[in-house]
Every structure is written in C-alpha cells, then in structure tokens.
Amino acid sequence: MSRMTMFLCLLLVVCAPLVAEQPEKEAASAYGGTLAMNFEHVSGQLVQLADAIPEATYGWRPSDEVRTTSEVMMHVVGANILMPTMIGVAPPEGFEVPENPFAMAKDLETNVTSKADVKAKLQESIAYAKGALANFPEAALDEKVDVFGMEMRKRDVLLIMLSHSHEHLGQLIAYARSNGVKPPWSQPMPEAPPE
Numbered sequence: 001m002s003r004m005t006m007f008l009c010l011l012l013v014v015c016a017p018l019v020a021e022q023p024e025k026e027a028a029s030a031y032g033g034t035l036a037m038n039f040e041h042v043s044g045q046l047v048q049l050a051d052a053i054p055e056a057t058y059g060w061r062p063s064d065e066v067r068t069t070s071e072v073m074m075h076v077v078g079a080n081i082l083m084p085t086m087i088g089v090a091p092p093e094g095f096e097v098p099e100n101p102f103a104m105a106k107d108l109e110t111n112v113t114s115k116a117d118v119k120a121k122l123q124e125s126i127a128y129a130k131g132a133l134a135n136f137p138e139a140a141l142d143e144k145v146d147v148f149g150m151e152m153r154k155r156d157v158l159l160i161m162l163s164h165s166h167e168h169l170g171q172l173i174a175y176a177r178s179n180g181v182k183p184p185w186s187q188p189m190p191e192a193p194p195e
Helices: 003-021 030-052 069-086 101-111 115-134 154-178
Strands: 144-147 150-153
Touching: 030 069, 030 115, 030 154, 069 101, 069 115, 069 154, 115 154, 144 154, 150 154
Parallel strands: none
Antiparallel strands: 144 150
C-alpha cells in the first residue's frame, strides 16, 4: 500500500465520525445563490437611489394614476417580504402573513412615507429577501405553489421577485431623473491624478 493510500485511509477513519456528527441541513441551491447575488446588486442600487432622492421628492408622482416615489419603494418592500412567504419561507420576526396581501401592501405604501422610515424598511426587506434567496433549498425549487391563482414552480416565484426589483428600479430612475437627480452610479468618474 502506498503512503498516499495509507494517508487517505487514515484521514477517512479520523474524519468520518466528525462528518457523521454534523446535523443534517438542506443544501441551499446554486440557483438561489446566483439570484441572491443579482438581488444584492439591484437592491444596492435601490438603496443608493433612496439616499440620493431628496425627501421633498418622496411624495412626487408623474401623474395621479401612479404611485409616488415613496409608494414605489414601499411596494418593493411588500414584495420582498410577501413573495418568499408565498413559497414557504418563514416570515421575518414579528411579521404575520396577512390574509389579504394586497391590503397589507397598500397600507405599507400609504402609511410609510418619510425618507428615513422608507429607507429603513427597504433595507430590512432586502436583508430578509436576500437570505430567503441564498438559503432556499435545492430540493424545493421545482415544487409547485399557487400564487394569486396561478400554479408555478417556487424557482419561478424567486425569479419574479428579482425581476420585480429590477422593474421598479427602472421606474425610480425615471422618477429621479424627472426631478434632476442622477443615479449615483451614473455620476462621471473622477479623473485620475496625473502621473
């Protein structure tokens, strides 16, 4: 028997009991991890925009038929919390899943309007949703759920949550630019110092 084979056998004998003692945990999906990274990026831009937009503009809307700036941000908050709970993720501490999610979302949109409160709720919802994405078990991705009367796979609900954030980031960019606010990531790069 070669030294390498003996070393591997010894390693197996020593490590096997340690591995066996570890509690079983469902494997998180690579799919959820990829979505979590993308979600972190888009969410970071949402928070940057929430910082850049002046508080006076939080009540602005381009027309009476659409949400105000703060309402759009709180709409994203509602989706970040509700969509994971629809596929079986435990809700955030102290949050009760409502019977009527649309009424809850409307309450959030109309009752949380100050810049500080909106930004705090946005950051809390992002942390919760990112954890839901990153830790979602691989084995559950293709399970079917009913979402607003439509049957879909849990992986599809997670993707919809991500695309929802992208959709409303675009809306908020348009709102910001309509009010003379450039998204922070669109600012000109500082010139490099001369060598």
